[in-house]
Amino acid sequence: MEIQDVETFYNDEFQVKNVRKLIRSARAEEIAERTKLDSSDGHVIDEHDQFYRDHKLLLTLFRILAVMPVQRGKIGKITFGWSSLPMIYAYVFYAITTIIVVLVGIERFDVLLNKSNKFDEYIYSIIFILFLLPHFWIPFVGWGVATEVCDYKNGWGFYQLHYYKISGKNLVFPHLSTLIIVLSSGCLIVAVIFLLTLSALLEGFTLYHTTAYYHIITMINMNCALWYINCRAIKNASESLADIFQRDVNDHCSAYIIRHYRVLWLELSELLQAIGNAYARTYSTYSLFMITNITVSIYGFTSDILENSITFSFKQTGLLVAGVYCFILLYIFCDCSHAASEIIVDKVRTTLLNVRVNDVEVDVRKEVQLFLTALRLNPPTVSLKGFTDVNKELMASVSFTTFRLIKSDGRCLMESPNGRFVLFKGPRRVSQADRF
Template identity: 30%
Template sequence: MKTSFASSYPNHLTVPQESVNRYGTSYRRRRRSQGIKIESARSQNQNEKEDLDFNDLEKYDNFYHTTKSLLVLFQVMGVMPIERNKGHTTFRWRSPAIIWSYALFTVETFFVGLVFKSRLNLIMQPGKPFDEYIYGFIFLSILIPHFLLPLVAWSNGAEVVKFKNMWTRFQLKFLQVTGHQIVFKKLEIICNSFCICSWLLSIVITIAQYYLQPDMLLWHTFGYYHILAMLNGLVSLWYINTTSMGKVADRLSDLLKEALQEESDEKLADYRDIWVDLSHMLQQFGKGYSGLYACMYLLVPVTTIVATFGCVTEIMDHGLSLKEAGLFIIAIYCCVLLFIFCNEAYVATNKMGSDFRDVLMSINMTLVGSRIQQEINMFLTAIQKNPPNMNLNGYTIINRKLLSTTVTSVATYLVILMQFRMTLMRNSIGHSTGNKTVTNNMAVDVDI
C-alpha cells in the first residue's frame, strides 16, 4: 500500500490567525467584543460553520472513501451496524442498520443452532474414531463466536464510532497543520481484494473440510461460511488500519526531521499535537474492537492446540492421509491469523513509538536553541506518557511478545496432552497384558 501526501492546501481552509482545536476543526481567535451578536445570526453562522466542517471532513476523509467496501461488508454481514453520514459516523440502537442485523442474526442463529445440535449429536455417538472427536470439537468451537456477536460487537458500537470519527477529524487536522493531504493510493484496491478473498477463503476452507470429514454433511457448511468470513474480515480490518496509521506515522516522522533541521519550534509543537492524536487513535482502535478481537484471540490458540494434537496423534497411529490434511489446514490457518494479528500491531507501535524517539534522541542538544530543546523534551515526555500501545481495552497488549507467549503456551499444552495420551496408552497396554496373563494362568490350571 502506497501513501501519498498532496501538498496543495485548500484556500478556504487557510485562515489568518487560525488555531486548531483538539478535534481538528479550525476556529479564529477573536476578542470578546467581536463575539457579541444577535442570537439568530449567531445560530445561522454556527450552522453554516458546521456544514462547512462536515463538508471538509467528508471531502478529505480519504481513508473512509478507500475502505468503504469493508465497512459495507460488515454492515451487510451484520457484524458492525454503524452508519456513515456526511463527514461523521453514527451508531443507533434503532437505526435501519441495527434492525437488519437483528433480523439477519435471528435467521442465522436458527440455522447455526441446528448445525450445532447436529454436530453435538455426532460427537456424543459412542465408538467413533479419535480424529472424528477432534474434528467435532473444533467445528463446535468455531460456531461459538456467532452466538457472542451481539455482546462482543454491537455493545462496542459507540466506541467504534468514536474511532471512525477520530480518523476522519485527524485527516483534516493533518491537512490544516502540515499543508499535506493524506491520500492512500492503493488502499481501495487492497480493501476490495480483502473483501472478496475473505469470502473465497472461507468457502474454500469449509468445502475442503466437507470432503475431508466423513461425518460433515453439506448443509453443515452453510453454518460456517459467514463465521470464517467474519474472522478473515477482522484480520483484514486489523491489517488495513494498523498499516495505514503506520504509513501516516512514517510521513509525520519525515516532517519532524525537516522541522528539526529548520529548528522550527512551532512546527515541533504542532507535530507533537498530531502525534498525540495519532497515538490516541491507535489505542482507540483496539478499544473499539476489543470484544471481537478478544473472541478471535481466544478461539485461535484453542483451535490450534486441538488441531495440531489431533494431526500429530493420527499421523503417529495411522500415518499420513487426507483426513489429517484437514486438521493441518486448520492449524496453519489459525497460525497465519495469529501472526498477522500480533505482527502488524508490533510494526505500527514501533513506527509511532521507538522510531520517533530515535529521531528526537539523535539530536545534539548542545547545538540547538533553548526553545528547540524544550520542545524536544516535551515531545519525549508525550511519548512516555502516551505510549502507542495496541491493547484490547487494557486487558492485553498486542505485539510480537504476545505471539511468542501464545506459541509457547500452545507448545506446552501440546506436550502435556501428548504425555497424557502416552500415559493412557501405557495403562491400556498394561491392563491388556494383565488380562492376558490371568487368562493364561487359568488355562494352565485347567490343563493340570
C-alpha cells in the same frame, strides 16, 4: 491529549496572534491560517477524510454480515443506532442464520455424542462445533462495541483534518482501497473453497452443513483483515508524519512548528491505543477462539502421529491445516500491531535526536525535550483494555502455552470399554497400548 484539548490549542488566539513574534516565518503563517478551519463542520471533515473513502467497502461488508451495523449517518460522521436501518437488517439476518446454525449444531452434537467412536471423528466434531460458537458472540463482540468503534472511526476524521492543518496536504493511504478489495475477495473465496473441500472429503459433512459456516468463516477472516487494515493505516500515517516532520525540522526548525507536531503525534498515538479499546471484546474472544482451535488441532495431530506415525493422511493433514490456519491469523493479528507500535516512534525520535540543540534557540531546545519526553512517557502500545498487550510477545506466549498443554500427559483422552471416548485423569505416562 484529548481531541477537545487539541482543538483548544489550535484555536488559541494567543498562539495565532503571536506567530510572527515566535517564529516569523511564512511556513508558520500558513499553519496559523489553516488552523482556522472548523473541526466541527462535517463538510470540512468529509473533505479530508480519505481513510473513510478508502475503507468504506470494508464497513459495507461488515454491515452485510450483520457484524458491525454502523453507517455514515451524518456528513463527516459514522453513527450507530439500535433502531437504524443497518441494525434492523442485522436483526433479520442474525435471526435467519441463527436458525440454520442451531439446526446444524444439533446434528454436529449428535455426531459428537452418539457416533464419534474414532479419534479423528471425535476431534473433527469438536472443531466443527467450536467453529459455530463465534456466531453467538456477534451481539456481544459486534453490536455491543459499535458505539466505541464509531468514536474510533470518527477520530480518524479529526486527525486527518489536523494533519492537513499542519502539513498543508491530505493524508494518503497508498493502495489501501485496492488492498481492501483483494483481501475482502480473498476472505470470501478462501471460506467457500475451505468448506466445499471439507464437504467433498469428509463423510457426514454435507453441503447443507456448510450453510451454517459460510458467514462465520468469512467473518473470522474479515476480522483479521480489518485489524490489518487499521494497523496499516496507522503505519501509513506514522510514515507520512515522520517524513513531513523531518522536512519541516530541516527547513523551518522552530518551537511553534515542533509544538504542533508534538500535538499531532500524541493524537496519532491515541488513535493506535483507541483500536484496542474499541475492539477489546471482539479481539479478546477472537484470540481465545484461535488459541483453543490451535490447541485442539495440534493435539489431535500429534496424538494421531503417536498412534499411526506420520502418514499425511487426510485426517492428519486436515488437523494440521486447521491448526496452521488459526496460527497464521493469530500471528497476523499480533505482528501488525507490533509493527505499528514500533514505527510510530522510531522515525520521529530519530529526527528529534538529529537536531543540534546547541545550535538552536532556547525555546526550540525546550520543545525538542518536551517531544522526547512525550515519546518516552506515552509508549504507543495496543492494549485490549488492559487485558493484554497485542505484540509479538503475546504470540510467543501463546505458542509456549500451547506446547506445554500438548506436552502434558496429565489429562489423556482414553477409550472406555464400550468403545466411547471420555476424558480421563490418568498418570503423566500411559502405556503404548493405551495411546491412540
